Amino acid sequence: xxxxxxxxxxxxxxxxxxxxxxxxxxxxxxxxxxxxxxxxxxxxxxxxxxxxxxxxxxxxxxxxxxxxxxxxxxxxxxxxxxxxxxxxxxxxxxxxxxxxxxxxxxxxxxxxxxxxxxxxxxxxxxxxxxxxxxxxxxxxxxxxxxxxxxxxxxxxxxxxxxxxxxxxxxxxxxxxxxxxxxxxxxxxxxxxxxxxxxxxxxxxxxxxxxxxxxxxxxxxxxxxxxxxxxxxxxxxxxxxxxxxxxxxxxxxxxxxxxxxxxxxxxxxxxxxxxxxxxxxxxxxxxxxxxxxxxxxxxxxxxxxxxxxxxxxxxxxxxxxxxxxxxxxxxxxxxxxxxxxxxxxxxxxxxxxxxxxxxxxxxxxxxxxxxxxxxxxxxxxxxxxxx
Numbered sequence: 001x002x003x004x005x006x007x008x009x010x011x012x013x014x015x016x017x018x019x020x021x022x023x024x025x026x027x028x029x030x031x032x033x034x035x036x037x038x039x040x041x042x043x044x045x046x047x048x049x050x051x052x053x054x055x056x057x058x059x060x061x062x063x064x065x066x067x068x069x070x071x072x073x074x075x076x077x078x079x080x081x082x083x084x085x086x087x088x089x090x091x092x093x094x095x096x097x098x099x100x101x102x103x104x105x106x107x108x109x110x111x112x113x114x115x116x117x118x119x120x121x122x123x124x125x126x127x128x129x130x131x132x133x134x135x136x137x138x139x140x141x142x143x144x145x146x147x148x149x150x151x152x153x154x155x156x157x158x159x160x161x162x163x164x165x166x167x168x169x170x171x172x173x174x175x176x177x178x179x180x181x182x183x184x185x186x187x188x189x190x191x192x193x194x195x196x197x198x199x200x201x202x203x204x205x206x207x208x209x210x211x212x213x214x215x216x217x218x219x220x221x222x223x224x225x226x227x228x229x230x231x232x233x234x235x236x237x238x239x240x241x242x243x244x245x246x247x248x249x250x251x252x253x254x255x256x257x258x259x260x261x262x263x264x265x266x267x268x269x270x271x272x273x274x275x276x277x278x279x280x281x282x283x284x285x286x287x288x289x290x291x292x293x294x295x296x297x298x299x300x301x302x303x304x305x306x307x308x309x310x311x312x313x314x315x316x317x318x319x320x321x322x323x324x325x326x327x328x329x330x331x332x333x334x335x336x337x338x339x340x341x342x343x344x345x346x347x348x349x350x351x352x353x354x355x356x357x358x359x360x361x362x363x364x365x366x367x368x369x370x371x372x373x374x375x376x377x378x379x380x381x382x383x384x385x386x
Contacts (some may be wrong), residue, residue: 031385031386032385032386033383033384033385034383034384034385034386035329035381035382035383036329036381036382036383036384037061037327037328037329037330037379037380037381037382038060038061038062038380038381038382039058039059039060039061039062039379039380040058040059040325040327040334040355040357040377040378040379040380041056041057041058041070041086041088041093041377041378041379041380042056042057042058042059042334042336042355042370042371042374042376042377042378043056043083043084043085043086043095043374043375043376043377043378044056044057044083044353044370044371044372044373044374044375045082045083045084045098045372045373045374045375046081046082046083046371046372046373047349047350047372047373048081048082048099050350051081052350052372052373053078053079053080053081054078054079054080054081054082054083054084054097054371054372054373055068055069055070055071055072055078055079055083055371055372056069056070056071056079056083056086056095056111056371057069057070057355057368057369057370057371057374058070058111058380059355059357059368064366066368066369066370068352068369068370068371069371070111071095071104071106071111074106074110074111074112074113075106075111075112075113079095079097079100079104080097080099080100080102081097081098081099081100082097082098082099082100083095083096083097083098083375084096084097084098084131084132084133084375084376085132085133085134085375085376086134086376086378087134087135087136087141087378088108088378088379088380088381089136089141089169090169091107091108091109092105092106092107092108092114092169093105093106093107093108093111093378094134094136094141096131096132096133096134096143097131098130098131098132099130101118101119101120101128101129101130101131102116102117102118102119102131103116103117103119103131103134103141103143103167104116104117105117105172108380108382115172117167117172119131119143119145119165122165122167122174123145123163123165123174123177124177125148126147126148126161127145127147127148127161127163127165127177128145128147128163128165129145129146129147129148130145130146130147131143131144131145131165132144132145132146132184132185133185133186133187133231134187135187135188135189136169137189139168139169139170140166140167140168140169140175141165141166141167141168141169142164142165142166142167142187142189142194143164143165143167144162144163144164144180144184144185144186144187144196145162145163145164145165145184146162146183146184147161147162147163148161149161149162149182149183149201151182151183151201151203156203156204157203158182158183158200158201158203158205159182160181160182160183160198160200161179161182162179162180162181162182162183162184162196162198163177163178163179163180163184164177164178164180164184164187164194164196164211165177166178176216178194178196178209178211178216178218179218180196180198180209180211180218181196181198181200181206181207181209181220182198182199182200182201183198183199183200183201184196184197184198184199184209185197185198185199185229185230185231185232186229186230186231186232186233186241186242187232188232188233188234188239188240188241189213189234190234190237190238190239191237192212192213192214193210193211193212193213194209194210194211194213195208195209195210195211195232195234195239195241195263196208196209196211196232197226197229197230197231197232197241198229199228199229199230199244200228202227202228202244202246202247205222206226206227206228206229207220207221207222207226208220208221208226208229208239208241208263209221210267219267221263221267221269223267223268223269225243225261225269225270225271226243226261226269227243227244227245227246227257228243228244228245228246229241229242229243229244229261230242230243230244231278233278233280233285235280235282235283235285235304236304236305238262238263238264238304239262239263240260240261240262240263240272240280240285240304241260241261241263242258242259242260242261242275242277242278243257243258243259243260243261244258244276245257245258245259245291247292247293248293251293252292252293252294253292253293254291254292254293254294255276255291255292255293255294256291258274258275258276258289258291259271259272259273259274259275259289260272260273260275260278260285260287260302272285272302273287273289273300273302273309274287274289275287275288275289275300276288276289276290276291276292277290277321277322277323277324278324279324279325279326279377280326281326281327281328281331282328283303283304283305284301284302284303284304284326285301285302285304286299286300286301286302286312286324286326286333287299287300287301287302287324288321288322288323288324288335290321290322297318297321298311299311299312299313299314299321299324299335300312312333312362313362314335314356314358314362314364315358315362315363315364316356316364316367318335318336318337318356319337319338319339319340319347320337320338320340320347321335321336321337322336322337322338322374322375323335323336323374323375323376323377324336324377325376325377325378325379326379327379328379328381329379329381331359331360332357332358332359332360332365333357333358333359333360333362334355334356334357334358334377335355335356335358336353336354336355336370336374336375336377337353337354337355337356337374338351338353338373338374339351339352339353339354349372349373350372351372352369352370352371352372353369353370353371353372353373353374354367354368354369354370355367355368355369355370355374355377
């Protein structure tokens with residue numbers, strides 16, 4: 001009997017040893033996160049004078065389908081007049097609608113409305129009027145607003161009352177308000193400083209506001225190269241902004257001196273390359289250079305790391321290129337255009353436009369229609385586990 005018990009005990013010990021050995025040798029599989037892009041959103045301003053409400057077009061990579069009025073089809077209402085910018089941040093999308101003084105907050109995956117932020121109600125003294133651009137960092141949204149800025153064409157002067165709203169991305173409560181210059185446009189954060197480009201409605205005396213995010217103190221940067229700044233991006237600890245330059249006083253009112261500029265920490269401004277539109281993937285700057293009234297168009301890519309510029313040559317032309325976007329994951333480039341007016345043979349500002357997608361080498365991937373007045377292209381980025 002003792003012999004049998006001893007044998008049983010030895011068998012149990014052996015079985016346990018096999019299990020333990022097997023557990024030690026096998027490493028549990030842990031899915032790894034991979035950055036992906038599922039498609040692109042095209043923000044379309046519409047046309048205020050017609051009027052045509054703005055819209056949001058979505059192109060799905062996997063299904064190759066296009067929804068020209070994606071926001072309206074899901075929510076049963078339109079964005080309103082002059083959709084101007086959008087941002088995908090974490091699991092939400094924020095759409096800036098200028099003439100409605102709102103930011104539409106939607107689920108980035110199904111576009112269902114979560115919240116409509118009414119900036120004039122959120123901010124005092126009309127500061128929330130005419131929101132323009134939006135960025136996010138550390139759970140906060142930063143939105144530039146014209147506010148009650150006004151321009152007098154008879155005296156060619158501006159009464160600047162622009163501002164930036166700092167909004168909690170989860171509670172939608174106002175956290176802070178920063179006063180900036182007249183008619184502020186693009187924003188970017190470099191280190192602990194928020195930069196805001198103040199266009200001053202292209203009437204001269206444009207500037208860039210540098211705001212210390214710890215103290216709220218503002219420093220104005222002025223330079224002869226700051227003429228009509230409209231967009232901004234931060235790359236490798238430096239600020240780059242797009243300046244629309246100036247327009248001639250007589251026909252064809254040719255656009256001059258438009259381009260991308262770099263601003264150093266001490267406020268030095270240098271011109272990088274000619275451009276009338278720009279976007280960035282966080283490493284490179286992609287530009288269109290199609291000055292108004294000059295009938296010439298070119299495309300370039302500026303590599304910030306090695307300070308070099310190369311041509312981007314689309315395999316198929318775009319008639320009236322006005323907006324460019326880049327997928328930061330795939331490197332695909334998107335160029336949007338107004339359609340041609342059959343009556344005038346010129347760009348139409350009241351009919352649907354289109355977008356062409358290219359590989360990084362300029363090879364055409366596809367073309368799809370969008371809503372009226374494409375003005376911003378935003379990649380629908382996310383994470384999958386594999």
